[in-house]
Each structure stands twice: as structure tokens, then as C-alpha cells.
Amino acid sequence: MAVQVVKVRRPAQSFSSANPWLAILSGLWVSTRHFLHNLGLFMRGRQDFAIHFPEQRLVQPPALRGMPVLVQMEDGKERCVACGLCEWACPTTCITIYPAETADEVERYPKIFDIDMARCMFCGLCEEACPEEAIVMSRQIEIASYSRAGSLWHKQDLLVPVAQLKTRTDYLRRNYDR
Numbered sequence: 001m002a003v004q005v006v007k008v009r010r011p012a013q014s015f016s017s018a019n020p021w022l023a024i025l026s027g028l029w030v031s032t033r034h035f036l037h038n039l040g041l042f043m044r045g046r047q048d049f050a051i052h053f054p055e056q057r058l059v060q061p062p063a064l065r066g067m068p069v070l071v072q073m074e075d076g077k078e079r080c081v082a083c084g085l086c087e088w089a090c091p092t093t094c095i096t097i098y099p100a101e102t103a104d105e106v107e108r109y110p111k112i113f114d115i116d117m118a119r120c121m122f123c124g125l126c127e128e129a130c131p132e133e134a135i136v137m138s139r140q141i142e143i144a145s146y147s148r149a150g151s152l153w154h155k156q157d158l159l160v161p162v163a164q165l166k167t168r169t170d171y172l173r174r175n176y177d178r
Contacts, residue, residue, distance in 0.1 A: 092121055
């Protein structure tokens with residue numbers, strides 16, 4: 001098997017690529033321009049380049065997917081019927097459901113409903129799989145914990161009244177034609 005040598009013709013270097021100082025000066029010019037622009041905004045009191053987080057909050061869009069929560073009906077019970085579709089749809093298997101029977105109009109309910117937030121990737125597939133609109137992605141995004149046990153959320157921790165989830169449920173109904 002013969003090997004052939006191929007000579008590659010390279011274009012001649014331009015003035016800017018031959019002189020690296022021009023690239024450095026160009027980068028410094030961009031940084032100086034942004035600095036002066038933000039300084040002018042700060043001097044006029046229109047400080048839009050920084051948000052002081054605990055005191056100021058960003059306006060979050062309704063499509064924000066925070067942590068998944070269970071919808072609590074007005075009578076205090078969960079809307080979930082323990083069908084297991086969210087558990088099946090979850091790609092990280094972070095949802096655990098053990099169903100139980102009841103004598104009410106809702107025939108089943110989750111006796112145990114746990115979500116391991118350390119494994120959850122906030123994809124929203126559980127929300128899309130739920131036929132009862134019982135699990136939705138809330139706007140809560142601050143869920144840090146100091147231990148592995150602190151990231152395991154049980155049913156009582158996940159229950160959120162339906163009135164607090166109005167922004168997300170309205171978004172779901174509008175965009176998914178439910």
C-alpha cells in the first residue's frame with residue numbers, strides 16, 4: 001500500500017494575524033466600551049447590569065421549570081391518583097410511588113410519593129405524562145441541602161395548594177391544549 005504525500009498550500013498571513021498585539025488591543029477596546037457603557041448607566045441611575053439577588057429578583061417567565069411538586073386540592077387532598085405514569089416517564093428514576101386504595105371518589109392515592117431532588121434533572125417529562133395535572137413544575141428553584149437525606153422530598157413536603165401554582169397551570173393549559 002503506497003502512501004502519497006500531499007502538500008497543502010496555506011494562504012498568506014494577514015496583517016492582523018501576524019501581529020498578535022492587534023488582537024489584544026481589539027479585545028481591550030471591547031472591554032473598555034462595555035465598561036464605559038455600564039458606568040454611564042450607573043451614573044444615570046439605570047443600573048440594569050447587576051441584580052442584587054436576595055433583595056432583588058428576576059422576573060421569571062411562566063415556562064420556568066423549577067422543582068416538581070404535587071398539586072393539593074382545595075379540600076387538602078392530593079390530586080394524584082397514583083397511576084405511576086410520572087414514575088415511568090422519569091429518565092432518572094427519581095420518583096417513587098406506592099399506591100393505596102380509598103373509599104372516596106378518587107379510588108387510589110399515593111401512600112408514599114417521594115422525589116429524590118439530587119437525581120432530578122428538571123426535564124418536565126413527569127409533568128407531561130400526568131393525565132390528572134397532579135404533578136407540575138413549580139417556580140421554586142432554591143432547593144439546596146447540606147446532606148443527601150435533605151434532598152429526598154416526601155409527599156407532605158411536595159404538596160402545594162393549587163392557587164400557588166396558577167401561573168404554571170395556566171401556562172400548561174394554554175400551550176398543551178388541556
